[in-house]
Amino acid sequence: MGRILLVCDSGATDKLQTLAMVASGAVTNDVEVYIFFMHDAVYALKKDAPTEPDVTSVFPEVAEKVNQARKEGKIVHWKELLEDLKELGDLTITACVQITEILGLEKADLLPFVDDIVGVSSLAEQAMLADRVISF
Amino acid sequence: MIQDYTVEKVMDARNSFCPGPLMELIKSIKKGEVDKIYEVWSKDGGSIRDIPKWVDKAKHEMVAVIEENGYTRFQVRKTR
Numbered sequence: 499m500g501r502i503l504l505v506c507d508s509g510a511t512d513k514l515q516t517l518a519m520v521a522s523g524a525v526t527n528d529v530e531v532y533i534f535f536m537h538d539a540v541y542a543l544k545k546d547a548p549t550e551p552d553v554t555s556v557f558p559e560v561a562e563k564v565n566q567a568r569k570e571g572k573i574v575h576w577k578e579l580l581e582d583l584k585e586l587g588d589l590t591i592t593a594c595v596q597i598t599e600i601l602g603l604e605k606a607d608l609l610p611f612v613d614d615i616v617g618v619s620s621l622a623e624q625a626m627l628a629d630r631v632i633s634f
Numbered sequence: 635m636i637q638d639y640t641v642e643k644v645m646d647a648r649n650s651f652c653p654g655p656l657m658e659l660i661k662s663i664k665k666g667e668v669d670k671i672y673e674v675w676s677k678d679g680g681s682i683r684d685i686p687k688w689v690d691k692a693k694h695e696m697v698a699v700i701e702e703n704g705y706t707r708f709q710v711r712k713t714r
Binding site: 519522523526527528538567570572573574579582585590 | 649650652653654656657659664680684688691710
């Protein structure tokens with residue numbers, strides 16, 4: 499039906515959660531999805547990533563209520579969502595080679611749903627192939 | 635209401651916000667058998683639009699949408 503590129507360079511939980519939700523909307527509509535994680539977002543993909551930070555917001559009430567909903571298990575965690583989406587549709591997940599090299603990470607150090615570690619030329623290629631590009 | 639069919643599996647997703655209920659339904663249908671009926675319960679306001687839309691798009695069959703007290707039951711037959 500189409501193709502979308504999602505680019506995320508933030509390790510903030512709310513950004514990653516939003517990314518996964520957008521990906522779910524795309525996959526469930528038969529849209530091919532390619533995700534490129536950069537910078538802090540790659541760190542969040544580590545198998546041994548430190549404790550995940552709470553969702554932040556400029557509005558204290560938003561942060562409080564979203565974090566409460568997360569604690570109560572009412573929001574599907576972004577990692578679980580991406581893992582499920584891999585089984586349900588055409589989803590490719592990649593991590594930026596530059597930050598993995600800086601951090602000394604290899605593919606085996608990242609969550610199993612990561613398909614590949616690629617460079618920005620792949621990002622540019624995917625951007626040209628995509629019908630839409632969204633960055634987080 | 636008397637239903638003359640059997641539901642293969644019920645997923646209670648009332649504790650989950652969007653896209654949780656839809657994801658539960660899709661996962662069960664993907665793993666399930668053709669002609670079987672799968673039911674998901676949802677309190678999420680988006681489900682009333684998103685679930686029928688997905689069922690139609692995926693070419694499955696919406697058998698029933700049942701409004702209960704504070705939640706909705708979606709019964710879907712896997713057709714392919």
